[in-house]
Amino acid sequence: MRIALLTESGHTGAQRGEGGWCGRLVDGLPEHEFRLYRLLPADRPAPPAGVGGLRGVHELPMGGRRPAGRGPAALRRRGYLKAYEELVRALVMPGEQDGFGSALYRLAALGRGDDALPAFLGSGHAHRVLERIWQTPGADTAAGEPQVCDVLVAADLLEQCLRPLSAPWYGTGPAGLGGTDLCHVVGGGPAALPALVARELHGVPFVVTGNGPHLLARDGGHRAARYRGPVRALLLSFLRQLAEETRRHAAAPTPGRRRHEDAPADEPGVPTLVWAGALEPGHDPELMLHAFALVRAELPDARLAMYGEEGAPGYLAHCEAVAGRLGIADAVEFAGRPESPAAAWASGSAVVFGAHDRHAPRLLADAMLSGRAVVATETGAAREVLGPAGLLVPPRNPRALAGACLALLRDPERRARLGGAGRLRAQERFGVEPTVGAFREIYLELASRYPAFPARPGAPAQPFARPAEYWVAAARPALAEAV
Template identity: 40%
Template sequence: MTLLTEGTYPHSHGGVSVWCDQLVQGMPDVDFHVIAVTGTGRESLAWELPAHVRSVASHPLWGPPPAGRAPRGRALRSFLACYEQFLLALLDPAQEHHFPRAFYRLADHAAAGILAPALRGEAAARTLVRVWNRPGLAVAAARPTLHDALTATDLLEHALRPLAADPPAGGVTHAVSGGLAALPGLIAHHRHGTPFLLTEHGIYLRERYLGFRTEPYTWPVKALMLGLFRLLAVESYRCAALVTPGNRYNRRWEEHGGTPPARIRTVYNGVDPAAFPPAGPEPRTPTLSWAGRVDPIKGLETLIRAFALVRAEIPEARLRLFGGTPRGGEGYRTSCEKLAAELGVGEAVVFEGRVEDIRDAYAAGNVVMLSSISEGFPFTLIEAMSCGRATVSTDVGGVCEAVGDTGLVVPPRDPESMAKAALKLLRDDSLRASMGEAARLRVIEQFTLRQTISAFRDIYRDLAGVGQRPVEHPWHRPQPQTVLDEAALGPVMAMAAGDAG
């Protein structure tokens, strides 16, 4: 079994990393290999790996440039022809049926060591300028510049580095997210017919659209990169032997992305109720607690604004935030601290940092909060529920499926609704207690780790028996336009603007 990860296990902590560790630890009889897409390649292991994790191969997106020599002469012309077809597929809906052919040819160039050097050359940037200004392309109206082309080409070069990974010829590849983590799995499937399994905890494409709204790039650059992520999603859904969303919300996205319903199986995250027993007595001071990584997608500005409204009603209230700040996220944490100070609650909002035992984070609050603008099926939520704490959560991803009627759910980016829900629970001891008890029972009945491990053990066994079944690539005839096009992504942009979860 080869796990494919990006920015998570085994080099960092977080919900997906916890899920990977649970999966590996729960199957000591299965040999695992890991192909990890990382940041710089200098990341140390964050998890103690058991003996049956046989290897870890790291493929950094940003460290030193990969070794290799740029093509010249006929080889360069061949590369540029393929690259131009690839760019057109990303930018022109009428050409996107050419994406698989161009994509896998680029993978061959990566395996030969010439893709990264070629993309760092002047000819690649000039090819993009020419494509961008092709008559009929909408992006031409934005008047992309040479600087835009250099920026976009550099981003593509880094994003495509995992194409150089050595894909496994046997077993099963299991991507634990869409996007760049899936690249080695797609290549293994294309070259060897290796069965490809895709698990999406959150919808990678949706999160890229949310994230790119705040990136400092021009629209032509964003259009190119989002085109890449969109067509990678389509190709991943098409090639996967099975897609295992963590909730029904994700399943709807995957069906709209073209995955046949028969190849989708929802598998919920699970926890060990014995490892997350009832948290015990509540703090005497009214306290809201939160656990997670300090990241814009976690919606901490909404939580801080909501807490300011709570504090106006309950002056002694406190907000305790548990979790680390990832590298590059220091500015976001500073902005959150500044917001708390501006709202007059700076002394009552405490960033606790990473906590040795996450259970302490849940025990620290009378109510556990989740304020995210995007989630899959969040571990922190079901862990807090297992600890018997009442929760207030935003209606994103699979949150409603997790909570049921055992907690309060509010719209994302809505401080007033969040504050109202928190105040309701803080002021009603019996309601908090009954919701906490019901939440733990719900976890025991529906979301245990044993159920999750059993489901994936069955899936691994079934896929290992599938054998070599490459998907036929209909490269030479136009295909029906995928439903995951720009029109379908309109709701995504609305959600990123704060309309819905």
């Protein structure tokens, strides 16, 4: 089969092991042809795909400056305005969510006709539609009344979220989604948009792995992002309705991204806390240093390993100076970027996340998979990820953080119990190892239900290019002659 893997950049290789989850899927199903379609952030260089055995890698930047191009002509602009108005009404007007899918597909069809969708979404025409509908009586403004600045920010972010509708991926050639047998969306979110469009245009079925955890991560990020309440509410409405549209049209349920880990590594001989995050104000390494000073006063043998690169110029030297003033410099190691997340978690007795603005949910889940007990400040999606399998403390409260760390370091039984519970929770909800046999069966089942397009005359045979019934019928004359 020809299978398109659709994902955002971090989902191919962010998990443990070369190539991450997508790499293990491709390696485990060598009988299929895989192409990778990635949505990339624009604020940092694209990471390598890290997946061997691919027939091709296709990438689309999701942030930064919008693609160049002219807006639609006056006559076509009316169609754009009608479709965009329907989309905005689905996002902000209670009871009009049913128009979300049709608006998406109409915008995608218009964009394919003249390549003017990005320019339209960034134009004053789209801004005025958003402002008018958002300020209409009856619109959902529970998060606050939108102001002009909110309209401009939300319009820009919606344009970025909708960029996959304009991707040059929807042809029927070898590199197009229209020429594949199946789309496999890894992570959900905006990566599902190309699969929805390919299904609408060409009838290509798709499956989704990890829609829930991905939406959780995006929800947590936007909830903690520094946008005003109306902008956050609009974006969360878009993501939730996209998740519902994806769930409604997915061809089959898939197993969770589960990973069967090796046994947890042995703990170090001295009580050691591992802190993970960039050395910058947002991750609040100073909170960890002040909390550790309180821990050290109670447990003089305790150690602290701080993993993370310098995120702000001069901040490493600042943190070292803080540790010196607190009298804990000899017990704190600024270890920089770890060899791997697994090596960082294994070096400690417990793992601590102390950011005051947001956490990376996938990093939290990876720490839980290690079997180490986790302490985190209650920001972003930390409560949803940890659940009852970790300790949550208020942000910017060193005494509360120190108390949670001491409770774990002093009680090995509780530490092991929480670590085991977190590991099981992460395997069940956020694990990354697919059951390859299950996906093999799902792919074959879908191929039998959704045969791809007939092979063109003179073209080489392609897997599942004709339904099974065709070959049975074609064989009947030869069988009759043989009899």
